Amino acid sequence: MNQIARQRTVVDLIDEYEEKVANAPAAIEAVKNAWSSLEMAASIGGKFGGNISRHTPHVDERDVKSALLKSGWRAIYDRCQIDQIASADDKRLFERTFENPPELTYDNAKATFGDYLMRPRFHILRGLAEVFSQLDPAYKSHSKVKVGVSGLPKRVIVSNVSGYGSYGRDKIRDLINALAAYRGDRLLDHKELNGLDALHKWDGGVAGEVVLDGSHLVLAKDEDGIEIKAPNRGVTIRKFQNGNAHVIFDKYALLDINRALAEFYGDVLPDAEEEDAKPQASTAVSKDLQFYWTPKAVAQALCNRAGIYAPRYPGDEPKAWRVLEPSCGDGRIMDELRARGCRPFGIEVHGGRAAEARAKGHHVLTGNFLEQPAREEFDFVVMNPPFYGRHYVKHVNHALKFLKPGGTLVAVLPATAHYDHQELKGRWEDLPTASFSETGTNVPTGILAIGKAKP
Template identity: 25%
Template structure:
């Protein structure tokens, strides 16, 4: 907390608050005296005329208590905003975080006393890393997924902001869209903080450099330019393209994003080898992409699977058994894969002892040879780098003709990118599969806010060829 605001400064701010409220109270009392004098001056012929300046409740003005209540609320709100926006905490917050913070102050801001200020700043300082990480993810997850470079789980070599500007062909210059200016500020803020520098003021940094190419000033500047952390180009179709200039900062940002959504450590060698920020430690247990399926989601998956007693059902990424428990309760004969040996031991103890541990295999599911022996596949695979798509396409080959697959997938499955995404979309369309978006925050209790969907695919008669 000392790095945010010195104790002496807090005492000084709270002293100003007390002085402010005292002066406003004194002003109210003075206004009351003035009102009475004003009223006395209107006494003509024994009749009192109401002054046109209304400061009394009987004359459409405030009651004293109401007046001071409103004043105190406004003073406290302004102090809290100044404390946060004027400290490093403010530079860690993205637009969404700031809007939520301001909204929380609208109705009933807490008194800006020394004890409250110290306690609040200590809490915010303790959450600073979490606030920044959440803001970093928010800054990039809003990007338009119609562009393959705007990957939902990493910042690519190019960032596309759609409808970021307007080309005025008559005047011959660009103008920036206000909403995209907010996003430009967030993106630039992230790089500054990662580089150990304070976030730029609004209109400075990337925004400022881009502004030199817009409005009347931009006629002779051309459509390309650069700031400290980005090269940029403005396009007449309204898009803005950004190219990060610092690979080291890009890698750090991508590592944070990957940790937020879960590194794909349980998704096979291809994904691990293509993740440059991942450096495994000796004896490391592969747990980073493990987000247990909440009970409400399990219930929805099991209901969609339409399981009958005795059906042979596969869970390809069993984890600690949240889905397995739901399948067993539904009367399924469950078989599972789990890459982590410790979690497999727990699964065997809870669910598979009757099979002599043979019903739960410790293996990477993507490396298993397909065996079309299951009536159902119910799964929550890893998401990053389209590993959910890889798992689902592979799992389809384990279904019997007429079987059904039900999977939780990333929200990006609604509009997947690249050749793998095209293959998934074509397969889904050919087999008549469905995608249903799960409620926002479905995995909040598991530690991630990623958007999720439920995919249901029924196997045709020739399932092996279809996948």
């Protein structure tokens, strides 16, 4: 009686990898011996009669172990079904990493893939938010994706839609796969991808129909262009002769996109101390957090955007700029400013957080920033103001009064500040999706830079 095959674990795959690495020298020696035996089989009395192959095989142990290492990482990637979970950007990063992967150990595999297995829904939602936010600014606005709020576009325009590897074709693949991952459907297979490539091959000829596994990818054309409809995917792709394509969502796909983004972005909770707000019922995203500290990567991006850099060469003197951080919390932005040679000064309304910042050696005034008298004495203002409502507008406008003429203010703000309200004018730069996820919110964010003119 045949037994059901046991599904192999990550540990099993790593054990196989280590065993084959250990056996690689013996396997190479076996190849050499087999070749020698073949050469002897083609000679009489040991007399050379001619080459039996155009190329004598040469196997380098380093090549074997390199192939094993790449194969091992890809096997674990497939076993953990990371392709079904990771965002399109993460998948591309993995592809590059697998060309020169780190040592394959259980700890390294856990560090690389563990979070995808612990938080699969977060990564699926992040993948959908990433791809859609790159297609239309409306999908970057957490105020427009709340359930029941109208305003999400029923179609997006994708440029440069041609054959394999083109920007537009890959974007269409990514958005369909992101929606499929959220719905629990299978990702696009090779046949469907070949159907997408028909967009490139169309030359105005006769329309056709491509039959896929259980569904039909319908190709039709009119005087404007070619249309591909994937009924089971909830999208219609309409390609035009200028190279652009319109991706049109049916009502069910649009509803799923709306729900997924609403769940991922969540709501911005008020800062309890400043807004005198009561804790709200927790959500899957916010979890009652009412203070969003600044992740290190965001603090670094803020400083870079302002043009605040550490000395680059030995012997260079730090600039020792005076920098204000309003609503400084426990001083994480000031940590980065100090590391770059600045003299930061913070203001924080919460006594406990102000004490934490002082314990790290920072100069901090405890008080409500909006009540502080302004004086033009700082070279830079670097800030992460409260996001709730539009209170950030008051904070940014007040902070500008502390800036010297010729100075620069940089603030991390919700994406709605730029894509919806636009009450503040400056140079905007989107931050990566989920830049604040480690603090308890996935609200889309960006950096606004405002320069203060000299008289």
